[in-house]
Amino acid sequence: MTKDKTIAKKQLFTPFNVITGIIIFIGVIITILRFTRGIGAVTNLDNNNPWGIWIGFDLMCGVALAAGGYVTSSACYIFGLKKFHSAVRPAILTAFLGYALVVFALHYDVGRPWRLPYPIFYSPGTSSLLFEVGLCVFLYLTVLFIEWTPSAFEWLGFKTLRAWVMRLTLVLTIFGVVLSTLHQSSLGALFQIAPSKLHPLWYSGYLHVYFFISSMFAGMSMVIFEGTLAHKWLHDKMDETHLAESEGVVLGFGKAASFIMMGDVGIKLIGIAVDNNWHYLTTGWGLWFLVELVGFVLFPAILYGMGSREKNTTFIRIAAFWTVLGIILNRLNISVIAFNYHLPSAERYVPSFLEVGTTIFIVTVGVVVYKFIATRMPILHEHPAYKEHH
Amino acid sequence: MNILLIKNIIKKENGMEFFTLHDFMTYSKGITYLIMGAILVFMPIYWLYLTDRDD
Numbered sequence: 026m027t028k029d030k031t032i033a034k035k036q037l038f039t040p041f042n043v044i045t046g047i048i049i050f051i052g053v054i055i056t057i058l059r060f061t062r063g064i065g066a067v068t069n070l071d072n073n074n075p076w077g078i079w080i081g082f083d084l085m086c087g088v089a090l091a092a093g094g095y096v097t098s099s100a101c102y103i104f105g106l107k108k109f110h111s112a113v114r115p116a117i118l119t120a121f122l123g124y125a126l127v128v129f130a131l132h133y134d135v136g137r138p139w140r141l142p143y144p145i146f147y148s149p150g151t152s153s154l155l156f157e158v159g160l161c162v163f164l165y166l167t168v169l170f171i172e173w174t175p176s177a178f179e180w181l182g183f184k185t186l187r188a189w190v191m192r193l194t195l196v197l198t199i200f201g202v203v204l205s206t207l208h209q210s211s212l213g214a215l216f217q218i219a220p221s222k223l224h225p226l227w228y229s230g231y232l233h234v235y236f237f238i239s240s241m242f243a244g245m246s247m248v249i250f251e252g253t254l255a256h257k258w259l260h261d262k263m264d265e266t267h268l269a270e271s272e273g274v275v276l277g278f279g280k281a282a283s284f285i286m287m288g289d290v291g292i293k294l295i296g297i298a299v300d301n302n303w304h305y306l307t308t309g310w311g312l313w314f315l316v317e318l319v320g321f322v323l324f325p326a327i328l329y330g331m332g333s334r335e336k337n338t339t340f341i342r343i344a345a346f347w348t349v350l351g352i353i354l355n356r357l358n359i360s361v362i363a364f365n366y367h368l369p370s371a372e373r374y375v376p377s378f379l380e381v382g383t384t385i386f387i388v389t390v391g392v393v394v395y396k397f398i399a400t401r402m403p404i405l406h407e408h409p410a411y412k413e414h415h
Numbered sequence: 416m417n418i419l420l421i422k423n424i425i426k427k428e429n430g431m432e433f434f435t436l437h438d439f440m441t442y443s444k445g446i447t448y449l450i451m452g453a454i455l456v457f458m459p460i461y462w463l464y465l466t467d468r469d470d
Contacts, residue, residue, distance in 0.1 A: 280465050280466070283465060284458075284461065284462060284465060287457075287458065287461055288454075288458065291450070291454040291457075291458070294450050295447055295450055295451060295454075298443060298446045298447040298450050299443055299444075299447050300443070301431075301439065301442065301443040301446075304431075330461070330464065330465055333465060334464065334465060334467075334468055336468075
């Protein structure tokens with residue numbers, strides 16, 4: 026009995042649990058501060074900078090990096106690439122948690138959580154891009170939840186419910202692609218209404234296209250990156266099928282991401298040419314733009330290309346991590362760094378440590394929930410009772 | 416009036432001399448079409464580079 030208790034204690038106080046526990050404890054304190062003392066008490070936001078990293082990172086990056094859900098499920102169920110089947114459930118779970126955390130993080134920014142349904146059901150602003158984003162995220166989160174439920178139903182043993190939901194797979198996948206096309210591009214279009222605030226190198230009439238195209242390779246990179254982490258930390262939860270298919274997923278997604286990223290570099294050049302913004306490239310902002318475009322799009326595109334040609338998964342995994350960083354840099358450049366670029370440095374926005382703490386807390390919650398689900402439900406392996414269904 | 420305004424803005428900001436909006440559009444679209452042509456040639460070649468060792 027004492028021995029059992031000691032083992033349970035050891036399992037409870039693992040480094041992962043201790044670190045995440047501390048972060049979540051601090052996050053809860055910040056949350057109490059935010060909702061009792063107001064947004065001004067915890068952020069450096071002001072009238073010039075009403076959107077900070079809670080929008081720039083938690084929402085913009087969260088939505089882009091959650092694109093793996095629609096990319097993987099459409100590759101498998103619409104394009105018929107069944108070799109990616111084992112990647113669908115982890116991708117759907119990552120996307121579902123990503124979008125759930127986007128909505129969770131949004132509460133911190135907008136406040137008054139009980140009014141969250143207002144824009145959808147009470148006073149829809151149908152001419153607003155934000156309304157379209159809100160509606161799509163609301164609908165897509167519902168779609169992702171339904172797409173995720175078969176794993177939960179298999180775990181709980183609800184065979185009939187699972188069978189019903191499985192019949193909806195294709196419809197839900199199509200619905201997911203349509204909704205993602207809409208809101209991924211709309212997030213870029215949001216910044217098209219502020220041409221005087223966003224630096225010309227990042228501002229473009231094609232901004233919505235950039236956001237949608239980049240969401241595709243962001244999703245693929247996130248699937249590879251998340252798969253790499255899962256292989257390292259949750260290897261024992263993977264079955265033979267998952268392990269056998271994982272290299273094909275990495276090579277296939279690496280190749281597709283490389284091609285799309287080369288196209289992305291091309292359309293960025295077109296954007297510069299259309300507005301004749303070449304002269305900005307020799308300025309300080311231009312060098313920063315080139316760091317993003319060459320260092321975090323062109324370089325990983327080449328690395329992806331070399332990796333998929335040489336069948337070198339290490340190259341592809343490095344490129345995936347690099348691309349995830351690049352997407353974060355791109356979204357932060359557009360929403361925070363190159364936004365209000367003309368303001369004097371004293372009026373520029375720098376996030377407070379409580380804002381950064383909230384973001385770390387939200388990401389940590391996502392990691393903990395992912396681990397909780399992946400260690401219990403058939404995400405990285407097939408449930409023995411349903412193997413013949415796949 | 417508007418054309419003059421646009422001309423001045425373009426001239427000032429780009430360090431290049433455009434006297435009309437038409438001048439500007441001809442120049443920028445000319446460069447854009449050249450880039451588009453280069454992309455149309457490059458992308459299929461890059462696809463072949465990515466796939467030529469596939470089984």
